[in-house]
Amino acid sequence: EPEVTQTPSHQVTQMGQEVILRCVPISNHLYFYWYRQILGQKVEFLVSFYNNEISEKSEIFDDQFSVERPDGSNFTLKIRSTKLEDSAMYFCASSLAASNEQFFGPGTRLTVL
Amino acid sequence: GESVGLHLPTLSVQEGDNSIINCAYSNSASDYFIWYKQESGKGPQFIIDIRSNMDKRQGQRVTVLLNKTVKHLSLQIAATQPGDSAVYFCAENGVDNYGQNFVFGPGTRLSVLP
Numbered sequence: 290e291p292e293v294t295q296t297p298s299h300q301v302t303q304m305g306q307e308v309i310l311r312c313v314p315i316s317n318h319l320y321f322y323w324y325r326q327i328l329g330q331k332v333e334f335l336v337s338f339y340n341n342e343i344s345e346k347s348e349i350f351d352d353q354f355s356v357e358r359p360d361g362s363n364f365t366l367k368i369r370s371t372k373l374e375d376s377a378m379y380f381c382a383s384s385l386a387a388s389n390e391q392f393f394g395p396g397t398r399l400t401v402l
Numbered sequence: 403g404e405s406v407g408l409h410l411p412t413l414s415v416q417e418g419d420n421s422i423i424n425c426a427y428s429n430s431a432s433d434y435f436i437w438y439k440q441e442s443g444k445g446p447q448f449i450i451d452i453r454s455n456m457d458k459r460q461g462q463r464v465t466v467l468l469n470k471t472v473k474h475l476s477l478q479i480a481a482t483q484p485g486d487s488a489v490y491f492c493a494e495n496g497v498d499n500y501g502q503n504f505v506f507g508p509g510t511r512l513s514v515l516p
Contacts, residue, residue, distance in 0.1 A: 293445075322503065332438075332446060332491060334503040345503055380445050390436065391504065393445035 291315045293394035295381050301400045302371055310366045310397045312381030321364045322382040322391060323356065325349070332380065338364065339387070371401045414513045421479040423510045425492035430473060432494040436504065437466060437477045441488045449477070449490075479512075487514045 294313045302308050314321050323335040336346040338356055355367045364383075368375055378398050382391040415421045427435070433454040438446035452459045452466045452475075459466050465478040475492050489511050493504035 331508045332440075332493075332506040334505070337503055347503070382445075390448050390451060392448070393438075396445050 293381055293383055293392050295379075295394040295397050297397060298395065299398045299400070301402065304373055304401055305370050308368050308371055308399060310368075310379050310381075310399070312364045312366070312394055313362050314364055314381065314383030315392055316362070318383035318385050318392075320344075320384045320387055320389075320391075321356075321358070322384075323366045324380045324382065324393075325377040326380065326396075327377045335366070335379075368399075371399075373401050375399060376401045411508070412511045412513070414515055415482050416515050417484060418481055421477075421482045421486070421512055423477045423479075423490050423492075423512065425475040425477075425507050427473050427475060427492070427494050427507075429494060429505075430470075434495040435466070435468065435475050436493045436495070437464075437475075438491045438493060438506075439486075439488045440491060440509070446491060482512075482514050484514050484516070487512055 293315055296311045300308055319339060321338045324332050325335055326332045333349060334347050336350045336356055337344045341358060353369045357365050364381060366379060376399055378396040380396045381394040384391045413421060413423060436451045437449040439449050440446045450459060450461045450464050450466045452468050454470060457468055463480045467476045477490060479486055489509040491509045492507045495504050
């Protein structure tokens with residue numbers, strides 16, 4: 290069964306450093322998403338991506354964040370200068386259509402020290 | 403603003419009993435709802451969905467009920483098993499945001515007692 294994969298599973302970084310979280314969505318999906326979940330809290334939408342551009346983003350997704358689909362399979366989330374409050378689980382998801390089931394990856398745990 | 407919330411933050415049930423997890427949503431324009439299950443250390447996993455033109459949808463051991471009048475969503479799990487222990491999130495996909503993101507509720511932790 291096809292699945293969304295994410296790497297690394299855990300990333301530890303120093304405050305102010307740049308991090309890139311990587312995702313491989315399901316191959317025939319067209320819509321890609323990043324969500325985050327701070328420990329013990331609910332899942333929060335960050336950004337959606339379609340046709341090689343951002344289609345929607347939340348207020349969390351400020352200028353420190355960027356997304357890219359560098360090739361036909363990867364989808365990345367970059368945080369330019371990490372802050373302590375960026376520590377969270379980051380989930381990538383993909384879907385075949387816009388208003389359709391989103392399949393989530395296992396997440397990357399980001400710890401900012 | 404729009405929000406999705408849950409009535410019960412924790413629910414404990416005996417193995418074999420039925421479980422009912424509730425969710426209230428505030429955006430009357432939402433037209434698509436999903437229940438996700440999240441086990442410890444894993445990403446949300448799709449359980450069942452329902453569109454606003456339906457009141458009820460059944461899957462294997464799960465049923466989702468949608469009451470648009472009171473903006474209420476519920477997930478029923480029949481014959482609850484230990485493997486059902488997890489946090490359950492409802493999520494709504496509002497029409498006014500082109501359906502490209504989901505607003506998640508805070509979650510309900512389901513504990514299945516032996």
